[in-house]
Amino acid sequence: MTGSPRIVVLAGGVGGSRFVLGVRAALRARGIDDTAAALTVVVNTGDDLWLSGVRLQPDVDSITYALAGVNDTERGWGRQGDSERVNHELQEWGAGWPWFTLGDLDLGTHLARTGWLRVGLTPAQVLERMSHRWDLGARLLPMTDAEVDTVVVLQDGSRLHFQEWWTRHRATLAPARFENAGIEAAAPAPGVAEAIAEADAVLIAPSNPVVSIGPILAVPRMREALRATDASVVGVSPIIGGKVVRGMADVCLTAIGVETSASAVAALYGARERDGLLDSWLLAEEDEAAADEVAGLGIRPLVRPLWMTDAARSAALGAAALDAAGV
Numbered sequence: 001m002t003g004s005p006r007i008v009v010l011a012g013g014v015g016g017s018r019f020v021l022g023v024r025a026a027l028r029a030r031g032i033d034d035t036a037a038a039l040t041v042v043v044n045t046g047d048d049l050w051l052s053g054v055r056l057q058p059d060v061d062s063i064t065y066a067l068a069g070v071n072d073t074e075r076g077w078g079r080q081g082d083s084e085r086v087n088h089e090l091q092e093w094g095a096g097w098p099w100f101t102l103g104d105l106d107l108g109t110h111l112a113r114t115g116w117l118r119v120g121l122t123p124a125q126v127l128e129r130m131s132h133r134w135d136l137g138a139r140l141l142p143m144t145d146a147e148v149d150t151v152v153v154l155q156d157g158s159r160l161h162f163q164e165w166w167t168r169h170r171a172t173l174a175p176a177r178f179e180n181a182g183i184e185a186a187a188p189a190p191g192v193a194e195a196i197a198e199a200d201a202v203l204i205a206p207s208n209p210v211v212s213i214g215p216i217l218a219v220p221r222m223r224e225a226l227r228a229t230d231a232s233v234v235g236v237s238p239i240i241g242g243k244v245v246r247g248m249a250d251v252c253l254t255a256i257g258v259e260t261s262a263s264a265v266a267a268l269y270g271a272r273e274r275d276g277l278l279d280s281w282l283l284a285e286e287d288e289a290a291a292d293e294v295a296g297l298g299i300r301p302l303v304r305p306l307w308m309t310d311a312a313r314s315a316a317l318g319a320a321a322l323d324a325a326g327v
């Protein structure tokens, strides 16, 4: 390959952020200074919502804040050192959701975004504008400009926005299925299909396969774009040692009838040579026994350390994914 490689990462919130940081570090370690030109992140927007009159984009903000180095690493969402004065005032008014915290600095982001949306900018244009504040070293694109809500349909048929199910009920209400409301009318945001078509590598972050990567793949024309690219498509297992690393992805997988295992998630994405998406699948050393099963799916298994417990390990995983894609 001549020149700088072009990498596309499909990502959700926390796992996505750590992985994107790792890929950015791996590119820098290869002498690529202009990582913003090399690295495009297509972000899940199914978690987005309107609350107290402002537009929230949790996964977009988690990745932006992490790349900017201003994220709250302990909570896994929001801004480091944030205060909650406005949130307290909203609670006094009975506005918003009592179980959902809007930090003061975070609210500044939501207000800026909402203002620009209201004067007619598209979500992709707003994100482009917001990306200028910090030197993110990556180009962020929303999966789509359309409003697509992840809706959780419970066993009794009642419907909840994903954020209510996730933060209020901590995924304890058994879901019957997940829906991507509004997805039929959606299209990949401007630049997404082009980035995938021109990529040298497409990496699927170890994010929740059902409610983070699932909505991205459900955008009409997204799968076709991924299947048509000449780039190698490499996925990273979000399951280590048969368990979810964080979050409640196991509940989501169970709801759609998929076992919580590295090979079952690989099968969910499928092999590109068999109408699916993956050329290679990075699975953890703890799951080495599943490698043959992955190979049997028509996907090249690569056993690597997957724990992203610090920046060096994230960078090593980023490098392993780039190596797997041949860049």
Ligand code: FO1
Pocket (backbone or CB within 6 Å): 012, 013, 014, 047, 056, 057, 058, 059, 061, 062, 077, 078, 099, 100, 101, 102, 103, 106, 163, 166, 167
């Ligand atoms: N997660 C919580 O568990 N509790 C919250 O109060 C909360 C507030 C919040 C505000 C802004 C934001 O961008 C994210 C926020 N999150 C909160 C995280 C978020 O609900 C989820 O973890 C993600 O959507 C899943 O990727």
